[in-house]
Amino acid sequence: MKMGTIRQLLLLTDGCSNTGEDPGAMAAFALRQGITVNVIGIVDDSKSAEGLEEIESIARSGGGESRIVKARSLSETVVNVTRQAMTGTIYNIINQELRDILNEDTRVESLPPEKRGKIAEKVEDISEEAELKLLVLTDMSASMKLKLPAVKEALYDLSVSMQSRSGHSSFSLWTFPGKYSAAEERIGWTDNAKKLAESFPQLASGGITPTGPAIRQALTSFLDMERYDEKSI
Amino acid sequence: MKNRYEAMSGELLIGKWTGHKWRVEREIGRGENGIVYLVTGTIGQAALKFADSAAVASETNTLKSLERVRGASPGPFFIEADDVEKNGVIYPFYIMEYIDGLMLHTFMRNKKEEWSFILLLRLLDFLEPLHNSGKIMGDLKPENLIVSGPTHMIRAVDMGGITKQGRSVKEYTTLYDRASWHSGTREAEPAYDLFAASVLTITLVHKKEVQEADGQIERLIAIIESSPVLQLAAPILQQAISGHYNCAKTMKKELLICLSGKKTMKLRTRRKKSKSKKWPVVLVFFTFILMVFLLH
Numbered sequence A: 001m002k003m004g005t006i007r008q009l010l011l012l013t014d015g016c017s018n019t020g021e022d023p024g025a026m027a028a029f030a031l032r033q034g035i036t037v038n039v040i041g042i043v044d045d046s047k048s049a050e051g052l053e054e055i056e057s058i059a060r061s062g063g064g065e066s067r068i069v070k071a072r073s074l075s076e077t078v079v080n081v082t083r084q085a086m087t088g089t090i091y092n093i094i095n096q097e098l099r100d101i102l103n104e105d106t107r108v109e110s111l112p113p114e115k116r117g118k119i120a121e122k123v124e125d126i127s128e129e130a131e132l133k134l135l136v137l138t139d140m141s142a143s144m145k146l147k148l149p150a151v152k153e154a155l156y157d158l159s160v161s162m163q164s165r166s167g168h169s170s171f172s173l174w175t176f177p178g179k180y181s182a183a184e185e186r187i188g189w190t191d192n193a194k195k196l197a198e199s200f201p202q203l204a205s206g207g208i209t210p211t212g213p214a215i216r217q218a219l220t221s222f223l224d225m226e227r228y229d230e231k232s233i
Numbered sequence B: 001m002k003n004r005y006e007a008m009s010g011e012l013l014i015g016k017w018t019g020h021k022w023r024v025e026r027e028i029g030r031g032e033n034g035i036v037y038l039v040t041g042t043i044g045q046a047a048l049k050f051a052d053s054a055a056v057a058s059e060t061n062t063l064k065s066l067e068r069v070r071g072a073s074p075g076p077f078f079i080e081a082d083d084v085e086k087n088g089v090i091y092p093f094y095i096m097e098y099i100d101g102l103m104l105h106t107f108m109r110n111k112k113e114e115w116s117f118i119l120l121l122r123l124l125d126f127l128e129p130l131h132n133s134g135k136i137m138g139d140l141k142p143e144n145l146i147v148s149g150p151t152h153m154i155r156a157v158d159m160g161g162i163t164k165q166g167r168s169v170k171e172y173t174t175l176y177d178r179a180s181w182h183s184g185t186r187e188a189e190p191a192y193d194l195f196a197a198s199v200l201t202i203t204l205v206h207k208k209e210v211q212e213a214d215g216q217i218e219r220l221i222a223i224i225e226s227s228p229v230l231q232l233a234a235p236i237l238q239q240a241i242s243g244h245y246n247c248a249k250t251m252k253k254e255l256l257i258c259l260s261g262k263k264t265m266k267l268r269t270r271r272k273k274s275k276s277k278k279w280p281v282v283l284v285f286f287t288f289i290l291m292v293f294l295l296h
């Protein structure tokens, strides 16, 4: 089986969007473009989880994983979610192929358990070797202020994990709300995930939380890149 | 997890592929990926884990590959994988040996702190065959380990982090992860687990301090140095942290020498004259102490 690039958008946020398009709809749009959307909700130790249903629903529409964690365990969660979502993406592709080859309803689950074991082995190899493009989209609204150091640390951590992978990975960092638009690109596509951590801005920008528009805008980054890829081939 | 199957005590689960029947006794535990139940079937008691199909398949592979290590397995023996189908939805699960015992931190709760060394020895016994099979544990933490049987064998109950050597560690927990302490990569190699084993041992005695050290390796080392309990094995714990060991067996050997050596040395200086005659006695004495420890 040929495996293209795995494309993921990872949204880090601490609450509910309050302006613009529905983020779930934008996540569904991303999924149709072959981009999986994962969401990690970061909560305070004290506060109860409110407005967090949205987090799960964005991930569900985006075909990805969602987790709600305290800032303390953000690092391991970012890495684990990225890995699991990669596995998920590969399975989706396999399911698609099965449907094409066999029939409408066939999925990996329709195969006997022994066959699934063989597939799982293959999936593991692919997820180690496949090319990964990961866009991190971080909420910088005022309430995130105290969590930003944890985000920075998590990005550093992600770079360490991705370095140990044998496949090529590239990364990009976006934050929202932007100065002049819903979101802005902070670091364009780079092989060096460390750059994301090193130049991670520590200033929250306050104000609104335009999660939906931010996702829409960040997605253009994948599309631009594709155009660029085509040209370079 | 997307669609969890919540089984009830007394419920009868019927495997779609094998037709085997499993009676649910109770829930044993649940984690990020699945729910584990104690069940009885025609073969007797077993543990049943519901998880998504990818996790079931991958954990099944891991369990099977561990059994190629002859004799005892570092994890539960794999029995079979199957599905429950309810209202058109498929819920994959697998059946494994039920490991009776206490989770590592529960086990330590009413034990003397010196037990942490015995557990470290057992942990190294657990890691050695695993490493020889070309894998590492990855997510080494008390919650994933069970102390079982009269000899306090340590066995793993969560296969999620087990990774082929040379790849990047599949799953980890920051507190025990050497990369989070800025002390190495996340590449799967025996030294990765031995670092975690050392931190785990320190954590068994000084959990709070380790958490507070918050990824600063100097503070971790300071905890070892200032701890009256850990003093005994300080050089070994430190060397594991600095990545000196890449073999569980070597670390175990040096730990044993270290644990016995300290005491013999003290006695030796006190009774210089009878040194040559006394030290075998001391060694026997120490082996005895160790046996008593291991057997209790």
Ligand SMILES: Nc1ncnc2c1ncn2[C@@H]1O[C@H](COP(=O)(O)OP(=O)(O)O)[C@@H](O)[C@H]1O
Binding pocket: B028, B029, B030, B031, B032, B033, B034, B035, B036, B047, B049, B076, B096, B097, B098, B099, B100, B103, B143, B144, B157, B158, B159, B160
């Ligand atoms: N074979 C087993 N024997 C006894 N207890 C088990 C067994 N497998 C799992 N458990 C218990 O169930 C809990 C959850 O299982 P685990 O596999 O860790 O789930 P997850 O992968 O979702 O974290 C474990 O912490 C352990 O206490």
